[in-house]
Amino acid sequence: MSEKARKVYAIDRGTVIDHIPSPKAMKVVEILGVEQEGILTVGINFKSEKLGSKDIVKVENLILTAEVTDRLALVAPTATINIIENSKVVEKRTIKVPREFKGMLRCPNPNCVTNVEEVDSHFVREGEISHPAVRCHYCERLYKQPEDLVV
Numbered sequence: 246m247s248e249k250a251r252k253v254y255a256i257d258r259g260t261v262i263d264h265i266p267s268p269k270a271m272k273v274v275e276i277l278g279v280e281q282e283g284i285l286t287v288g289i290n291f292k293s294e295k296l297g298s299k300d301i302v303k304v305e306n307l308i309l310t311a312e313v314t315d316r317l318a319l320v321a322p323t324a325t326i327n328i329i330e331n332s333k334v335v336e337k338r339t340i341k342v343p344r345e346f347k348g349m350l351r352c353p354n355p356n357c358v359t360n361v362e363e364v365d366s367h368f369v370r371e372g373e374i375s376h377p378a379v380r381c382h383y384c385e386r387l388y389k390q391p392e393d394l395v396v
């Protein structure tokens with residue numbers, strides 16, 4: 246770990262979301278909706294062997310559950326979640342990227358039945374987990390920037 250990255254991890258208790266593909270950190274914060282809770286630190290553009298460059302988001306004094314962090318599946322599927330207690334990483338987990346997304350995304354097609362009637366959206370993931378695209382189950386349109394569809 247680089248010296249810079251080590252500084253980001255230096256907290257007593259909280260959650261560090263590492264390996265976020267740059268520049269998705271702010272989108273991650275938006276989806277988690279944690280702006281109001283605890284101290285939030287956003288690190289942008291760290292060097293990463295795996296990703297080239299990566300962002301890190303740190304939330305102090307807040308332990309994020311898998312249910313919450315799995316909402317990052319389409320924005321930061323490569324992210325690793327580090328739970329820190331007493332200044333030590335006590336849990337490390339990855340994000341589960343489901344094959345189907347129901348009610349989580351909004352179809353941008355104004356003529357799609359999900360925008361015309363009271364029908365929950367339903368998308369199916371296609372392509373690589375690291376670069377997911379999603380196809381609307383109803384109008385069958387394919388979207389290559391699925392993070393823009395997150396509601």
Ligand SMILES: [Zn+2]
Binds near residue numbers: 357384
């Ligand atoms: Zn649709």
